[in-house]
Amino acid sequence: MAIPGNMLSAAAESMDPTFTGWRPRLNCTFLSGTGGRNGPKVLTVRSGAAGETQAETVTGYPVTAGQTYQVFADTSSATEAERIGLLWLDDTYTPVGSILWSLTTSAASASWHRVGVAGPAPSGATRVRIILSSTAAGALVSHYWENVYLGVPIRTTGNLFGFGTESSEIDASGWVSETNATISRQAPPSSWAVDWYWSGGQVLAMTATAAGNAAMISVEQPTVTPGVEYQAYAYLSPPTTAASAWVELRFYDATNTQLTATRATLAAASTGFQRQRVSAPAPVTAVTARVAFGLVGASASQVLRVEQAVIAATPTIQAGSVLPYADASFEQGVGGWTKTAGVATLARSTPWGIAAVDGSYCLTVTSTTATASTIRSPKYPLAADGGSAYRLMYCEQVAAGGWTLTRGVRWYSATNTDLGLTSVAAASAPTPGWWYLFGDLTAPAGATQAAVELTLTATATSSVIRLDNVALWPALPLVTVTATEATASVTLTMRELPLDQLIKVFRVTASGALTLVRGPAGLYDGTTAVTSDLMVIEDYEAPLGVPVSYRVEITDPVGGGVQTRTTDAVAIPHADINRAWLKDPGNPQRNTTAIVQRGPDWARPIEQSAYVVKGRRNKVVLGGRRQGLEGDLTLWTISDEERAALHWLLDEGHTILWQAAPGMGVADMYVSVGQIGEGRTGGTAMDPMRSWTLPLTEQNMPVTTGVNGSAGRTWTDVVAEFATCADLLSTFATCEDLLLDVRMG
Template structure:
């Protein structure tokens, strides 16, 4: 599937994609521009041809409004086998005069492979507008340089990150988010690193740690975000090792309120080369933990060796978008992702040995490593995870699951749940059925259900693997143990006139369609954050909550969920129970903005619209004929005035806020009122007092409705935007006021 244009991009699609033409760009210095082919975001790309030796520059044709003191980010993908390049933000005053340029570092080498170039900058005093500026210095006329996939806008953040953008991005502003901890110095570099076209959180600059002398070297992010004891956190950084044999690592640390380190979780990179590799660490914040930190380093470095890093991240495990996460899994990440090692897994019996796969990316169903099980002889071995609290009651159903792949020899495999009491004493083990593991190098899923026995307080996964030939090898990934709940459930919230669909055990990577079905058999697509669930939405997590604010009042509805792989295979259909929203007092109606559903409200109705439908007609009176010839267009949609009352000052302001954007609204009434649900555009409104008395709170609203089509856009808001993100990004409350027009805009991160 082609990547979607970035929502926050201030550039037009034509300018960002350079498709179908170069109208969004202009030559600025020593070059001509033309439309190249073989681009990243569509076939087109920006082609710069040098007129002479020296620097050549091109800029966006238009300039874009900016706010003084705000941070902006630009990036682009570039390609040239003959010269490096840089990108900049050109700041202009209100008259269009240049007042300065914030330049990225020049890439450390030329590369004909598409690679990312980027920089962030603070709009200086006097700046009113900005342009994107691309630059390369050439040695002769006729030199070529290519650009595509360009972005200008606010910094794009990995959802849930507790670190600032400057720390996350590898120093797009400067090196101030990082400090040398031992035997090293901090710097920045811009290597020609390649990224997927839709890797929106990856930049061009990278932080460097250079070993001063031979030995261990480390650097520490100076930021210490707050954490909650008992919560599991993830620490991530991309690492670029100096050599394949280098031992580079990322470490997640926890500190008490006085700054004393309480725990550290180190994850060592098994590098397949000298590129840039995402290394993951994780850990549960211990008792007394107040903050967390992230460190990177090298063990046994030579003097002058350099490790590069970007993409720094600290976040709550369940607040981190991750397709590898099995919701409800009682195993900690170290036991199911194998990014740090084998976790608490042990070989309880048999000849098998276990180790983390090597190198990075060689064997993994999820992320970059898996558990490698090796048996030099035939026979059975028993592998066990750590044991963890389950909070189960007798008879609760639990499911044990694992991904596995045979990479050598032959195997049988069985999975079971091992139950323990609160003291860790073994109670029982569920029955395990051996299964002939398929060969051929594909990943498979094995699972089994078991009911919790009386007294069970802890549980662990037990795998029985039997090598059927010598020198057999198997990979294990994403084992999980969780209490099974309904795979689909639907509830109603009458106070918000909405329903909630909860979907579990989804398959990441499939496409999702969700229909709302009414008793007459009609189907309507349900809306989500990115638009309608119409079969183009990619599932990125195994569980999903969908809030439907457009279900009819007082009408039984159920939902049909369809999932399928992008190639059309593996179609699955689920159907929910039937639910009905209580319409309440039939004298009230609901007005809902599908794009901002959280601000819908009930309105007391005085008069329903007296609908009329206009039609364009031309009447021809024929001589000698009594009846005319009439040529008509199709009859238009309905229009009419809804008259209603707000009863308090709060209701009046809420309705004004609802109407403020001019968005399409959904009007819903109780059954039996003779009105069907209809999407409407609201014209000029009037809301005088019901009596000519100043303190009178009641207002009589006249809302001119015009019936329109159902909008197809998404719901505003993001689950990744938190209060802590506001603290990280803005120094003062005045900075927040400058960026957001209203509290609602702040809540959904809709920036001016």
Template sequence: MAIPGNLLSSTTESIDPNTSGWTSKLNSTITQGVGGRNGNGCLAVKSVAAGEMQARTVSSYAITAGTVYETFSDTAGVVAERIGIRWLNSAGTEISITWSLTTAGASGGWHRVSVAGAAPVGATQAQVLLSSTETGANQYHYWENVYLGLPIRVQGNLLPFNTESSEVDASGWAAVVNATVSRQVPVVQWAVDAYNVGGHTLAMTAVAAGNASVLAVDRPTVTPGVEYLAYAYLNPPTLAAVAWIELRYYDATGNQIAAQRSTLATPPPGAGMYRQRASLAAPANAATCSVAAGLDGASAGQVLRLETVVVTVAPKLQSGSVLPYADSSIEQGVAGWTRTAGVATVAQTTPWGIAFFEGSYALAITSTTATASTIRSAKFPTPGGAGLNWRAQIIAHIGAGTWANVAVKIRWYDAANTDLGTSAGTTYGISPGPWYVLSSDGAAPATATQAAIELVATASATNSVLHIDQIVLWQVLPQTAVSTVDADGYIQLTLRELPLDYLLTVYRVSPDGSRTLVRGPAGLLSLNVITSDLMIIEDHEAPLGVQVYYLIEIYNPAGALASTRLSTSATLALADIQEAWLKDPGNPQRACRVLVQRAPDWQRPIEQTAYVVRGRRNKVVLSGQRQGLEGDLAIWTRTDEERAALHLLLDSGSVLLWQADPGMGVDDMYVTVGQITEARTGGFAQEPWRAWTLPLVQADMPVTTGVNGAAGRTWQDVLTEFATWGDVRTAYATWEDVLLDRRRG
């Protein structure tokens, strides 16, 4: 699959179907190899003689001086390697090369190399360089899945790219105690589509025996009361030492006021990279935060490597859940979970990754006897008042022994922490094998303001272990809801409690029973993979003045229909029937509501050839199929803003949707617009009204066009990537470009 944002062509990126995007630069010949990861092809670079050999991209790619660019590739060979960005001026002359460090070792398995750097002054173009130093002639080195472009970073990360990745240098980090800071490139195989990992890691080296730590120098701002999550891949030393990551908060004067440490379970299961998470709500006086990492009990010379360091707003494992991430995920210990009755013990699973459903750990409930034990969470606010329905849900798995049953309940409390009792609860029998979803509903009693999740787990054998993960408590809202947004011309469809990794199809159903697929980010929503339990769909192609509803089909990952849903009906209104909507299905933010001067007088052309037959009165006419409607739509724009918006809509030349009130006798129609005429309406020169003639040709509904959007980007990403608003204006031409992250050049 194509790497998003890649300046390289798909052929140059994947070396499929050929090597036309690459050429030899030094001491090498190139051919197409097989066994690649991004398609079967790969670039096989063969040495002519012993020594360094290089290959480069055939093309040079336009870049902007001063902007940071990144390149990476998956590679394999018998020697270590490096990758570089070759900077060229407008004449094609080399200015300099930004090289990665050489990989710490060689590997015949695919592993990642990468580097990033700012384009130097005078640079207008860049090439990718691949380099390895072979020990003899006719030795091969393999490359594949190559990227060149703007840095690919974790969206929502409060830390800048170089602190996250250390791909430029190690300046984003400082030693705190008993440590030095550097960079290394270990041999690590990552998933082919894990685009924001791999390459350089931050290396903390203990100077002497004892505790050692480093700290990110950045201090991103935080909002008091908001829960944040810090995480990173940790690569601890092979000898015993306790590795940890810590989220730290500071007040407005820079004093540290709170911290939450999360320790990698020891010993680690191997010598790889292990993601460790720490979360904590920002205190009332918090202004900024940072991330620290370190080793306790290190030996002199031991190294802790960090990869992909992130601070972001903590996710909710279920939309609307009132549990903090720590209590839901068990990623930094048992949080607020305790045993209130029975003999069972409560602990975090160990080692890292031995048992989990989300993250890397789970809650381990161990019973030494075949008896029942009660396990309870901390108390959490349940706003909204009496009578509202709440749902507690856990995901459970038998780790050892057998369990007769598990009861899931909600225990209620008032504002004074008075125990109001539990809901009736639901009891489940579970068997060894898969993870089970166990849930129970309960209505909040009078005066209840808080609740805890309570589990009564009954072991049926000694030394039985039950694993619990992804624990959530949320107010139950309708699974499917619709609302109209008449001012912007769309219907909003909200889908809740969707099963992750299942497949989703969404139809809009008209009064005559006809079904039309609804458009999503990747095109029409037909068997799209569900990546979130909550989905909000804006249907900008819903008809005006017609009552519609939505049919939702959910399929399991194998493609079998698992369930269906029906929404309530909704009707989209147009306040002024003299107006009409012109919309770009792929860019709904460009939609324009215009005043109609005159609807088209339609023509339907047809291809015909007439033959005169001697001796016959009538011609013989051969006809093709009659074509769709064609005609001129006359409209007005009333302000300069409307005029500019219509120009923006028409600039792309994309297929548009024209919608008018049903009373106008015109069906919704997909059209292409030919050469437009924009005329003044007379009067003063300052008159803002314009009369437009839009030549329309009926078109088919775009099938593959997806709805463009921010794709997860938030204002926090903009704030992190740019120091000033002036930098934003320099990088982007319009606010739409900011939304879609389309930078100049």
């Protein structure tokens, strides 16, 4: 699978089917090796003699001076450490400045591991080559490379930190010592998944100066919104499994006074990299936030390594859930949960990664006797008034013994008066593995707060049960549809979708005809996985004024089971029959309307050859299949804004969708537009009205085109990367390029 945004070709990235795009630079020859992960092949660099070997790209890839570029690759060698570099060049391929080298890995490793570096292109640089380097002890020593990326830095979407703080590929200047520590960078041979692109080869290293507590803190203090829940996380590599390594999220007011600090400690399962999360809401006077990392009771010279530091708005376990992340996922402890009756004990699972559905931990409930215990969450404000229906969900796994479960919600008034418990009938906890359990409950009149309350009855001594992904949210319809006349679109909202399932979405007309609906990766044809329990699809290709419904098929990729959801029928209003919609399926922001002056007089060409046969009256005609419709559509635009909008739609030359009002004798049609004509209509020079001639050729529906959009990109991501609006001018040609992150050069 190609790395998104890679400037290298697929062959140069993966070394498949061979190492085209690369050439020896120093003391080596090439072979095509096997055992790759990004395709089966790898580049084998074989030394000619003892000493440094270097391979480089044949192409000098275009760059813009001042723009930061990132390069990384996956590599393997049981005997050699390695490094990767960027050779900056001018238009004549003359080197500009020195090579930007990564650190050399601290040790050789036969396992696939990553090397990488990032930095700005120097003044005068217009091109760059990638250099792969290692030092051999003798001749005929092999080193293996694949999965090479070159491009703009790959950042975590939504991260309030800039790339220089999130990653250590440039330097360590985004972090400073707070207590008893020095800050540097290291390049351990760390293994990452082949399709994990957010970790490079260089990591942040905090070294304890002396015995005792040690800590470092981010220089950046991004702006936060009071009341919003934020999450900070990073991959931590502790010096030992017994070390107490932590991450802390801190909020500050306008005077830079620290308001709160919330800490989560890693329960290390190894000394490798393990992601640790911490979350907390921003206080009402919060203006900024920082993230700190540290060790409790460190020994002198102990090192804590950190990779991919992130601070972002906390994702929800379930859309609309009233539980904060700390009480729903148990990443930093048991949260606000307490035992209100019984002998059971509550604890966060340990060590890291032993059991979890979300994140790396879960809540572990242990009962030494075969008795009932009740546990309860804190109280949370409700999203709807009393009398509304709510849905309770949690995930459970029986780890030992057996359990009977009663799930319920205790309701409270605004004055904290207990309004009673609503619960679902007791049932045996299903086994084995993790199970999602649900319950639909109605809030009594006057309820403004709720606490989740679970009665867990152990059916054997020494029973253990694990809980995770707790959520309580208003029980809304699983699927709804609404039509919007202003955009000529239908919005399909799907809730409570099962994650990691494959989804297929059809538009259904009154005749029963099924048409696949378009999404960011193309048509929802059953190859797209569900990544969120809430999905909103805007269908801009639904017909005008015609009732349509939707059919959603959700397939389990393992078991093959199919869940089906259907919607009510809805029609897009279209009041002005003289106007037609012209739409770009991949860029709905370009869609526009125009007044139809005259519909096309259609022709259907055909390729034919006529032959005269001697002695025959009639010619012999050989021809192919008759082609689709061709004709000229004439339109009027009546304002400068309409004229500019039509130009914007037609600029890219994409296949467009032409939709006329029902009853106008024309079905919806995908067309390509030839050379357009824009003429005046005989008015004064100031008259903005124009007459257009659009030569149309009928096309098939585009099946691979995805709907372009931000894909989660917001101004938060822009602000984290660019200091001023002026910085954007040298990077993005248009506002649309800024939205889609399409950069010049």
